Amino acid sequence: MRRSGARICYRWAAQEHVGQFSQADVENGFRLYRANCTTCHGDNGDGVPGIDLRRGQFRRASSDADLIRLIANGIPGTAMPPHRFVSADLAGLVAYVRSLRDFETGAVALGDAGRGQKLFEGKGGCAKCHRVNGKGSRVGPDLSDIGAIRAPDSLEKSVVDANSAVLPINRSIRAVTRNGQVYRGRRLNEDTYTVQIIDEQERLISLDKTTLREYTVVKTSSMPSYKDELTAEELSDIVAYLHSLRGVK
Numbered sequence: 011m012r013r014s015g016a017r018i019c020y021r022w023a024a025q026e027h028v029g030q031f032s033q034a035d036v037e038n039g040f041r042l043y044r045a046n047c048t049t050c051h052g053d054n055g056d057g058v059p060g061i062d063l064r065r066g067q068f069r070r071a072s073s074d075a076d077l078i079r080l081i082a083n084g085i086p087g088t089a090m091p092p093h094r095f096v097s098a099d100l101a102g103l104v105a106y107v108r109s110l111r112d113f114e115t116g117a118v119a120l121g122d123a124g125r126g127q128k129l130f131e132g133k134g135g136c137a138k139c140h141r142v143n144g145k146g147s148r149v150g151p152d153l154s155d156i157g158a159i160r161a162p163d164s165l166e167k168s169v170v171d172a173n174s175a176v177l178p179i180n181r182s183i184r185a186v187t188r189n190g191q192v193y194r195g196r197r198l199n200e201d202t203y204t205v206q207i208i209d210e211q212e213r214l215i216s217l218d219k220t221t222l223r224e225y226t227v228v229k230t231s232s233m234p235s236y237k238d239e240l241t242a243e244e245l246s247d248i249v250a251y252l253h254s255l256r257g258v259k
Contacts, residue, residue, distance in 0.1 A: 032105075033164065035098075039106025040159040042099055044257070050089060053158075053256065055110055064110040077104050109161070118162035119246050126251025129244055134236065136248075142255060148212045149196065150233065151180050155257025165252045169245065172231035182232055183207050185217055186224035193217060197227075 048057075055063025070085065071077045078100050084092035095103070130136045139150035156165070167174055183205060185193045193215055195207035205225075206216045219225065240248065 033160070035102045035105035036109045037159045038099065039102030039104070040155070042095070042103050043106050046093065047103075055107070063107050074104050074108070077107060106159070118166050118249060120162060120250040120253060121243060121246030123247070123250040123254040126247035126249070129240070129248045130251055133244075134240070134248060139233070148208055149210055151196070153252065153255055155255060157253040157255040158257055160252075162249055162253050166245065166249045169240075169248060170237040171235055172233035176231045176233075182228040184224070184226040184228060185222050187217075187221050188223050
C-alpha cells in the first residue's frame with residue numbers, strides 16, 4: 011500500500027483468486043487473522059451474521075481490492091475498525107480469506123485422522139522434528155495450526171516432496187564463524203545484521219553476521235520424502251491428521 015496524502019493506492023486490484031498469492035502470504039495472513047479478526051469473525055469466518063468468509067459471502071466486497079479497502083478503512087457505523095497494516099500484511103490477509111474456501115475441498119482423499127496421528131507419532135517419526143500442541147520436537151516447524159493454513163493437496167505435497175513445499179523462512183542455515191565454529195539449524199528469524207536459528211539439539215542460537223566468514227542457506231529440505239515409505243491409505247490418513255490441526259481447541 012502506498013500513501014499520497016489521503017489517497018491510498020493498491021497494487022492488487024487485478025488479483026482475484028488465491029492462486030495468485032504465495033503460501034507465505036497465506037500463512038502470514040492466517041497469523042494476522044488469528045490475532046485481529048477472530049473475535050468478531052470467528053475461526054471459520056462465519057461469526058458475523060450475513061457474512062461467511064469461507065464461502066466468499068460478503069456484504070460490501072466483490073474483489074480483492076474491495077477487501078483491502080475494507081480492511082484498511084473499516085466500515086463507519088459498524089464494529090469493523092480501520093487497520094494500519096503495511097501492504098504485505100494486507101496482501102496476506104486477503105490471501106488467507108480467499109484461501110479459506112479451498113481448505114475443505116480438492117482432489118486429495120482424506121483418510122482417518124486418528125490413524126494418521128498414530129502414524130505421525132509412530133511409524134512416520136514426525137514428532138522427532140515437529141511439534142503439535144506442545145508435544146514433540148522444535149527442530150522442524152511447529153505444525154499445531156498447519157491445517158488452517160495449508161489445503162490438503164499442499165499438505166500431501168509436503169509429505170511426499172518436502173523440497174517443493176518448504177518456505178524460505180524454514181530453510182536450514184549453515185554458518186561458520188571467523189574462528190571456525192560451525193552452526194547448523196533451521197532459520198527462525200533474520201534481519202540485516204543477525205540471524206536466529208534452532209539447531210538439532212533444539213538450542214536457540216543468535217548469530218551476528220559480522221562475525222561470520224561463511225553463511226549458506228540450504229536449499230534442500232532436511233525432511234525425507236515419504237513417497238515410498240507410506241501406503242496410499244497411510245498417506246491419506248496422515249494428511250487427514252495434518253488437516254485436522256487448527257491450533258484452536
